[in-house]
Amino acid sequence: MEYLKQRIQNEGKIVSDNVLNLDSILNHQVDPKLIQQLGVEFAARFHDQEITKVLTIESSGISVAYATALALEVPLVFARRKKTLMSDNIYCERVPSFTKGIVTDIVVSSEFIQPIDRILIIDDIIANGDALKGLINIIHRSGAQLTGAGIVIEKAFQSGAKEIRKKDIRVESLVQINSLENGIIVLA
Amino acid sequence: MEYLKQRIQNEGKIVSDNVLNLDSILNHQVDPKLIQQLGVEFAARFHDQEITKVLTIESSGISVAYATALALEVPLVFARRKKTLMSDNIYCERVPSFTKGIVTDIVVSSEFIQPIDRILIIDDIIANGDALKGLINIIHRSGAQLTGAGIVIEKAFQSGAKEIRKKDIRVESLVQINSLENGIIVLA
Numbered sequence: 001m002e003y004l005k006q007r008i009q010n011e012g013k014i015v016s017d018n019v020l021n022l023d024s025i026l027n028h029q030v031d032p033k034l035i036q037q038l039g040v041e042f043a044a045r046f047h048d049q050e051i052t053k054v055l056t057i058e059s060s061g062i063s064v065a066y067a068t069a070l071a072l073e074v075p076l077v078f079a080r081r082k083k084t085l086m087s088d089n090i091y092c093e094r095v096p097s098f099t100k101g102i103v104t105d106i107v108v109s110s111e112f113i114q115p116i117d118r119i120l121i122i123d124d125i126i127a128n129g130d131a132l133k134g135l136i137n138i139i140h141r142s143g144a145q146l147t148g149a150g151i152v153i154e155k156a157f158q159s160g161a162k163e164i165r166k167k168d169i170r171v172e173s174l175v176q177i178n179s180l181e182n183g184i185i186v187l188a
Numbered sequence: 189m190e191y192l193k194q195r196i197q198n199e200g201k202i203v204s205d206n207v208l209n210l211d212s213i214l215n216h217q218v219d220p221k222l223i224q225q226l227g228v229e230f231a232a233r234f235h236d237q238e239i240t241k242v243l244t245i246e247s248s249g250i251s252v253a254y255a256t257a258l259a260l261e262v263p264l265v266f267a268r269r270k271k272t273l274m275s276d277n278i279y280c281e282r283v284p285s286f287t288k289g290i291v292t293d294i295v296v297s298s299e300f301i302q303p304i305d306r307i308l309i310i311d312d313i314i315a316n317g318d319a320l321k322g323l324i325n326i327i328h329r330s331g332a333q334l335t336g337a338g339i340v341i342e343k344a345f346q347s348g349a350k351e352i353r354k355k356d357i358r359v360e361s362l363v364q365i366n367s368l369e370n371g372i373i374v375l376a
Contacts, residue, residue: 023297023299023300024300028296029263029264029265030263032261032262032263032264033258036258058247059247062247062250062251062254066218066254075217076251078218108216111212
């Protein structure tokens with residue numbers, strides 16, 4: 001993941017001590033070859049987990065989750081952020097967004113997560129982990145098995161990933177950011 | 189595209205004479221191998237256009253736009269539906285959503301579309317074409333060249349694609365839906 005680290009150092013823009021703008025890599029523009037490599041890496045890390053579906057949440061996680069699902073040869077499901085023309089049978093969790101300062105409902109149709117499924121969650125960034133906790137709650141409610149979560153970038157100075165690992169849930173992050181203080185991106 | 193047509197016939201759920209729910213194929217769950225084929229098809233149709241970037245709008249278009257960008261070996265930019273932690277230099281267009289009955293602002297950072305770019309727009313569905321018209325306006329304002337648009341499913345009984353083609357813009361759709369009346373999906 002040295003190349004990803006270089007891209008983060010070169011193109012990440014520090015917005016505050018807590019927020020790193022990664023628009024040119026993950027959140028607004030993506031490099032498909034880089035994303036493909038990340039998907040292959042996640043697939044390799046979870047290849048023995050007999051995964052049946054990859055789950056992410058719109059929007060920034062979709063491309064890397066797609067690349068992972070393609071490598072694992074399983075369907076991709078992306079949770080929606082509100083109710084729009086979906087079936088009545090939905091799982092809905094209300095989650096705050098650290099970076100956006102708003103609360104959203106994340107929604108998955110129960111049709112697409114069945115008790116027989118073994119789910120791998122993929123997302124781009126974890127900070128406080130609210131989106132991930134919402135997805136985990138949805139999987140638990142569905143009766144499906146959660147095999148773990150693959151996250152491109154973990155903001156290790158925030159508590160989300162640590163809290164989730166404490167619940168014996170496997171969280172694999174490809175790059176850890178230890179600090180954004182004093183205008184410097186410190187990677188692990 | 190016979191396989192895509194079969195999937196639409198088998199899994200599409202008619203919501204009304206105007207709206208087809210394609211959650212299991214495009215809008216909530218995707219089959220990565222199918223999406224990959226669609227991306228390769230779009231790349232083949234536009235291969236001689238010297239495209240430098242693929243542009244889509246979050247969220248349902250991202251996976252097929254990613255697959256197209258990967259096949260063309262160019263970056264993917266996805267327009268966001270509101271302003272959130274982006275640079276000050278943005279192009280913003282207000283567009284209505286036919287299916288959702290709401291108005292949203294679609295936003296692209298000017299950093300990611302330059303006058304030197306040759307842009308291919310990719311999206312999942314065209315109905316009245318409001319999202320596509322918004323993206324086209326953004327490209328025109330940026331000074332970049334628009335090479336055309338690749339759309340997975342065209343609702344041919346609505347006017348969006350026709351109106352855009354009248355402006356001499358190339359719109360390639362992989363499947364055309366001629367009617368959803370009387371509970372029957374009629375494909376071209």
